[in-house]
Amino acid sequence: MLEARGITKLYGGLQAVAGVSFSVAPGEVLGIAGPNGAGKTTLFDTITGHTIATDGEILLAGEPVRGTKIHHRCRLGLARTFQHPVAADTLTVLENAYLAASFRRGRSGRRSRPDDIAAGRAALERVGLEGKAGVPAALLPIYDRKRLMIATALATDPLVLLLDEPFGGLSLGEIDETMGLIGRIRDSGVAIVCIEHVMRALVALADRVLVMHHGAEIFVGTPAEMLRDARVVEVYLGAGGGGSA
Amino acid sequence: MTGTFGAVTPGRWAMIAVAVALAAVFPLVYHDPYYMTIIVTGEIVLILNISWNFVLGMAGVWNFGQLAIYALGAYSSGWLMLHHSGVPVPLAILFGGLFSGVVSVLLAFPTLRLFGIYTSLLTFSFAQVIQYVAVNNPHGLTGGSFGFPEVPGLFPDLGQTAYLRAYYWVCAGVIIASCFAVAWLRQSHLGIALRSVRDAPAYTAARGVNPRAARVAAFGLSGFLAGIAGGLYLSFEQSFTTSQMGLTPMSLDVTMLVIGGLGTVSGPLIGTALLTVIQTKLINYPGWQLTVLGATLLVIVVFVPGGIVGLFGRIDRRVRGWVAEDADEAEPAPG
Structure with a gap:
């Protein structure tokens, strides 16, 4: 559904992303791990168009999109969330969801406000925010903001969902609920790529994991293999930590 | 709530009705020509401010070119009033609005490639350039710093009291219409998209909104209203000097x-x-x-x-x- 080949992003002489390739199929979760500064979010930015990759190819449902605009990729079925929970603060929760739903994939013909509001509401129900439809987004606590960001992504009816640290800053109970939510999104046939530091969640959710370090991929495999991989352990724990793993 | 956001409550409708009624009868009981002139000028400034608020406050673009757009509305409508006297004055003012709207859209394209302080610098420079050009009075089009020549205006035959009263009502009508238009736009699809782009640009683009298209539309609408204000000012004051911008x-x-x-x-x-x-x-x-x-x-x-x-x-x-x-x-x- 989404295929990236040899993605490279240069900032001057710095290789933020160095030739990373991956693909993800409908109903699959690809985890992306790596220490801070490994280039995970920059990789996401090149996929969504927030920055244009210096080199490489990005195929979204078979269509090359490397040089296209952010909103164009969204309308083709690519949605993402951000590391910091962001939303249109002065709009209500429902207005946020409505706006995203009005650009949902495959919406045909003239825009219909009742239809778009219904689609927005349906997305809010999927994350459990329907009770806060009238609340301005600025007044939401962090867990609700994170769920709103996922709801507006779902409202665009994506084929591919990129999640940037969906568990960051959440309590243990909230992490469990979010894991359930992401599992349900996966089961609905969406291809998911998820950057995460919370290993418990990553291991439970991901079918495969790609580990990055200094912009390059150093490991691709199942979560179980990742936990046994000497290089991954070294990158995360430092040299010498690998002996007992 | 199945189709509208931010619906107006009955209490607020009543307040709006009372305010409109009071504003409408005011010039029937108040005649002082000195203060009426100030009030009508204030009304025209208000129309300009409503237009500026749309692009500045709702679209969140720090555009400092608005007074030049306003002046271009005055000059272009004045050009029609002077040189094509067959054209009715309201039509000339409308033409000024359309001209300003088009220029505002053209200004939007380079402006929206920039961010932050550079947006302000570019639009401010645009205003300065328009002002210098107007001072130089090319082909006698602007009247330079002495001001635009006398034009017929909307009500050439009325006495002072009736003249002021008529302009007061015309401007009040434009103000009320633009307030309703802005209130409607605010909760329209375009308005919601504009406010979302203002609050969180990268996020909003990632939800399918084309930020530049929405903001170009805002520039066009805002420029149109500013041009109308410029045409009204020229026809009311019978003059427009470059110090106005x-x-x-x-x-x-x-x-x-x-x-x-x-x-x-x-x-x-x-x-x-x-x-x-x-x-x-x-x-x-x-x-x-x-x-x-x-x-x-x-x-x-x-x-x-x-x-x-x-x-x-x-x-x-x-x-x-x-x-x-x-x-x-x-x-x-x-x-």
Whole structure:
């Protein structure tokens, strides 16, 4: 559904992303791990168009999109969330969801406000925010903001969902609920790529994991293999930590 | 709530109706020509401020070219009034609006490639260039700093009292129509998209909104209304000088917007009315005019960042909060 080949992003002489390739199929979760500064979010930015990759190819449902605009990729079925929970603060929760739903994939013909509001509401129900439809987004606590960001992504009816640290800053109970939510999104046939530091969640959710370090991929495999991989352990724990793993 | 956002409550409709009725009968009971002239000029400034507030407050683009757009509306409508006297004056004013709208769209394209302070610098430079060109009076098109030549105006045959009254009503009509238009636009698909782009640009683009398309539309609508204001000013004052688009009126107008509350529907109304009254009261003390202006702006920016409308919104929410707390305390504790 989404295929990236040899993605490279240069900032001057710095290789933020160095030739990373991956693909993800409908109903699959690809985890992306790596220490801070490994280039995970920059990789996401090149996929969504927030920055244009210096080199490489990005195929979204078979269509090359490397040089296209952010909103164009969204309308083709690519949605993402951000590391910091962001939303249109002065709009209500429902207005946020409505706006995203009005650009949902495959919406045909003239825009219909009742239809778009219904689609927005349906997305809010999927994350459990329907009770806060009238609340301005600025007044939401962090867990609700994170769920709103996922709801507006779902409202665009994506084929591919990129999640940037969906568990960051959440309590243990909230992490469990979010894991359930992401599992349900996966089961609905969406291809998911998820950057995460919370290993418990990553291991439970991901079918495969790609580990990055200094912009390059150093490991691709199942979560179980990742936990046994000497290089991954070294990158995360430092040299010498690998002996007992 | 199955199709509209931010629906107007019956109480607010009643308030709007009373305000419109009072505004309509006001010139029938008040005749002083000196103050009526100030009031009509204030109305035209208000139309300009409503247009500026749309692009500045709602679209969130720090566009300082608005007074040049306003001046271009005056010059282009004046050109029609002078050289094509067969064209009815209202049509000439409408032409000025359309001309300004088109120029505003053209200004939007380079402006929207920039961010932050560079947006302000480019649009400010645009305003300066237009002002210098107008001062040079190319082909006698602008009248230079002496002002645009006398034009017929909307009501060439009326006596002073009736003239002022007629302009008062015309401008009031434009103000009411634009307030309703802005209130409607605010909750329209375009308005929601604009506010979302203003709040969170990268996020909004990732939800399918084309930020540039939405903002170009905002520039066009805002420029159209500014051009109408320019044409009205020229036809009312029978003159338009290049100082009308200088730094002094620009800073006065932006102060009115900030004091009233940027991005709100009623903010320009309150800010323009308040500062027009203050400036008129201090007209014999020119030094104090600027001092009071600066001090008011400082106090608002530091203590009431949302402007007067924002302040009332905060007080309203706080009172509601107290009422809700009292209701909670009044209930017997469960168990």
